[in-house]
Amino acid sequence: MLTDCDLVIFDCDGVLVDTEPITTRLVAECVTEMGWPIDQAYAAEHFKGRPLGELCERVGERIGRPCPELAEIFRERMYAEMESTRIGTIKGAVELLDALGALPSPPRVCVASNGPRRKMAISLSSAGLLGRFGGMDSPVIFSAYDIERWKPDPGLFLHAAASMGAEPSRCVVIEDSTSGIEAAASASMRVIGLANLTPASALRERGADLVVGCLTELLPMLRR
Structure with missing residues (x-):
């Protein structure tokens, strides 16, 4: 799959950087x-990879009143913690990027995330990956906030593919959330599900063509 594509689209959180915890x-x-x-397990199961606006709506419905302040409270705490924490890479992410780049005809790579650019900049920089994608001003980093269309809407992936000059059928997406898989x-793209916090069965049900428990499982297919 990865040796027969023109573009590999990486999700950011949970695929490249270990920010989901x-x-x-x-x-x-x-x-x-x-x-x-x-609790955290419930948050991971029901809200991981979902738009922040959807979280506010769901909470508002549950508590019986609008809670727009939730978004700002969450953002402030998230940025404060991420800026003071050393964020690691997801196991196998660096090796996979290296292996893709070493192919005889390497596909292009990009990042497409539901998260805002500030969050992506902090996490990718802390993990030492920002330079691999050319910095935050690079044309290969895409945020749903840029086009105001969030996964599970396919708009972000289609926007990334069009910007990179790739046909959707020639793209492979690597995702760890059900919304990203959907x-x-x-978007009619092939998709690899990374089952770290999300059960493999849930990723398959949403349309993953292949599910792995670790990115290192993808390396052998690049060495054939």
Whole structure:
């Protein structure tokens, strides 16, 4: 799959950088303070990879009042913690990027995330990956906030493919959330699911063509 494509689109959180433990914990804390007690496991299952606006709507429905302040509270805490924490890479991410680049005819690579650019800049920089994509001003980093269309809407992936000059059928997406899998499938792109916090069965149900438990499992197919 990865040797027969023109563009590999990486999700950011949970695929390249190990930020999901931070964000799901903070979601659980903030939502609980709003009046809906949830734990980190619930936050990961129901809100990982979903737009922040959707989170506010869901919480508002549950507690019986609008809570637009939730978004700002969450962002402030997230940025404060991420800026003071050394963020690691997802196991196998660096090796996979290296292996893709070493192919005789390497595909282009880009990042497409539901997260805002500031979050991507902090996490990719802390993990030492920002330079691999040319910095935040690079034309290969895409945020849903740029076009105001969030996964599971396929718009972000289609925008990335068009910007990179690739046909959707020639793209492979690597995602770890059900919303990302849905978006890629709806965009008629091949999609690899990374089952770290999300069960493999859920990724398959949403349309993943291949599911792996670790990115290192993809390396052998690049060495054939």
